[in-house]
Amino acid sequence: MFDPRSIPADHSTIEALRSRGLEYRQVDAADEAAMQAWVQAETRGFHHARPEPAELSRELRIAKQRSVRGVYDSTAHDAAVPVATVDGWPSGLSVPGGRSVDAWAVSAVTVSPTHRRRGIARALLEAQLRYASEAGAALAMLTLTEATIYGRYGFGPAASAATIKVDRRRVHWIGPDAPGRVQFVEPADLIAKAPAIARRAVARTPGEIDRWPGLLERHLGLVDPDSAASRALRVARYDDRSGQAQGFIAYTVGREPNQPGVVECDVFVAATDEAERALWHFLVELDFVTEIRARLRSVDEPLPWLLEDPRATSMHDVVDHLWLRVLDPIVALTAREYGASGTLTLEVADPLGHAAGTYVLDASGDGHAEVRRTDDAEGRADAVAAGSRSGRRSRGQTAHGLRLDVRELGAIYLGGVRPSVLARAGRIEELSPGSLALADRLFAAPRTPHLSIWF
Numbered sequence: 220m221f222d223p224r225s226i227p228a229d230h231s232t233i234e235a236l237r238s239r240g241l242e243y244r245q246v247d248a249a250d251e252a253a254m255q256a257w258v259q260a261e262t263r264g265f266h267h268a269r270p271e272p273a274e275l276s277r278e279l280r281i282a283k284q285r286s287v288r289g290v291y292d293s294t295a296h297d298a299a300v301p302v303a304t305v306d307g308w309p310s311g312l313s314v315p316g317g318r319s320v321d322a323w324a325v326s327a328v329t330v331s332p333t334h335r336r337r338g339i340a341r342a343l344l345e346a347q348l349r350y351a352s353e354a355g356a357a358l359a360m361l362t363l364t365e366a367t368i369y370g371r372y373g374f375g376p377a378a379s380a381a382t383i384k385v386d387r388r389r390v391h392w393i394g395p396d397a398p399g400r401v402q403f404v405e406p407a408d409l410i411a412k413a414p415a416i417a418r419r420a421v422a423r424t425p426g427e428i429d430r431w432p433g434l435l436e437r438h439l440g441l442v443d444p445d446s447a448a449s450r451a452l453r454v455a456r457y458d459d460r461s462g463q464a465q466g467f468i469a470y471t472v473g474r475e476p477n478q479p480g481v482v483e484c485d486v487f488v489a490a491t492d493e494a495e496r497a498l499w500h501f502l503v504e505l506d507f508v509t510e511i512r513a514r515l516r517s518v519d520e521p522l523p524w525l526l527e528d529p530r531a532t533s534m535h536d537v538v539d540h541l542w543l544r545v546l547d548p549i550v551a552l553t554a555r556e557y558g559a560s561g562t563l564t565l566e567v568a569d570p571l572g573h574a575a576g577t578y579v580l581d582a583s584g585d586g587h588a589e590v591r592r593t594d595d596a597e598g599r600a601d602a603v604a605a606g607s608r609s610g611r612r613s614r615g616q617t618a619h620g621l622r623l624d625v626r627e628l629g630a631i632y633l634g635g636v637r638p639s640v641l642a643r644a645g646r647i648e649e650l651s652p653g654s655l656a657l658a659d660r661l662f663a664a665p666r667t668p669h670l671s672i673w674f
């Protein structure tokens with residue numbers, strides 16, 4: 220397996236930061252003190268409390284599997300603590316059609332308030348994109364704190380998530396009864412099966428990314444099982460008719476003495492539609508509660524259709540949760556499946572260079588597409604003149620094409636927004652009549668993209 224720590228530090232980043240009196244380097248995974256200082260800087264950068272010992276050792280275990288970089292100021296009060304942090308690692312990203320494309324996850328981007336707005340984050344991000352390319356990733360991806368930061372590096376919002384609230388008193392289930400059963404399980408008993416269930420859940424949902432070792436332990440409260448938060452977690456699993464585990468939820472119930480509670484569900488993993496329905500059924504019919512709140516759910520949940528009164532549910536805090544940055548359009552566009560047949564030219568502008576070019580996407584109708592670049596190294600080509608491999612276009616028939624920035628390519632890639640919506644916003648240009656209608660049909664995803672975790 221590719222080791223993200225094997226990528227040497229980016230020379231231009233080293234030089235850019237050295238000219239500002241700063242040192243940029245990879246943190247040595249074997250240097251416990253340096254790793255601890257990096258984790259402390261990262262948690263401070265996100266305004267979190269200092270981690271408890273169990274959480275700190277979990278963070279260290281995870282950081283050691285990643286490419287962890289820090290920026291150091293030798294003149295600072297504690298020069299061993301970085302003034303900026305970032306990490307990155309290769310990870311699969313599920314795309315429409317069920318395949319996984321090689322991507323590069325970026326996380327832990329922090330710059331100390333003492334060193335802000337000197338271009339440190341820009342240097343770190345541009346280096347991450349170069350690492351991603353070196354690692355062979357077709358896209359870079361991240362979840363973020365503020366939506367104003369990453370467009371300038373070519374990221375676009377590709378999958379949304381929302382909090383679903385359910386008014387328990389209005390719940391009357393009209394969906395089918397699941398043939399299997401939901402039962403309580405202890406987290407320690409579930410952890411052996413959980414990764415396989417999660418893998419299948421990830422594979423069927425465009426926008427989900429591979430779970431890294433240690434994540435499910437945290438979701439199931441196993442990092443610090445004796446903490447109050449872990450003891451409050453309840454875990455239920457759905458087994459299908461044949462006894463096969465197909466999904467699980469983890470939730471807490473907050474309540475005042477003698478008062479009904481409010482359910483908070485942050486972990487909802489379903490490998491099948493049947494498991495998804497069964498786990499919702501279990502959650503929304505919990506007694507002695509007034510409300511159920513499920514976070515980071517799809518904006519396209521089937522839940523309202525499973526209740527007699529769909530208004531028992533409401534959607535809150537809809538966010539642009541997953542942001543994508545296409546690096547290699549040919550690999551990225553070939554990996555996903557398409558909702559129609561047709562030939563579409565994409566003239567992609569990319570100020571940072573990675574994805575710039577003119578590409579012809581030729582979808583055959585069985586979902587698959589061939590993608591090739593038609594411009595030369597200088598990017599010169601008549602996009603709309605580019606032909607179809609299948610020769611389906613007859614004489615006089617207009618070629619279809621769009622002109623767009625790499626940010627918009629990331630936004631439409633999973634089918635989370637229709638190209639025509641971005642055209643209405645003036646962010647995609649249609650090169651010939653009918654191109655947007657074709658692009659909408661091509662990029663439509665059979666399942667709304669969704670990411671259910673932070674990373």
Ligand SMILES: CC(=O)SCCNC(=O)CCNC(=O)[C@H](O)C(C)(C)COP(=O)(O)OP(=O)(O)OC[C@H]1O[C@@H](n2cnc3c(N)ncnc32)[C@H](O)[C@@H]1OP(=O)(O)O
Nearest residue numbers: 326327328329330335336337338339340341361363364367
């Ligand atoms: C994937 C993730 O980890 S998301 C987490 C992002 N981190 C956080 O939210 C933690 C708190 N914030 C921070 O640590 C810092 O403010 C950061 C990392 C967001 C920015 O770091 P800085 O070193 O100050 O940014 P830098 O000086 O490189 O600015 C680069 C560009 O981003 C812009 N920018 C920086 N921060 C912000 C912001 N919060 N909102 C809007 N624009 C911003 C700058 O104006 C600059 O624009 P330009 O290059 O187009 O002129």
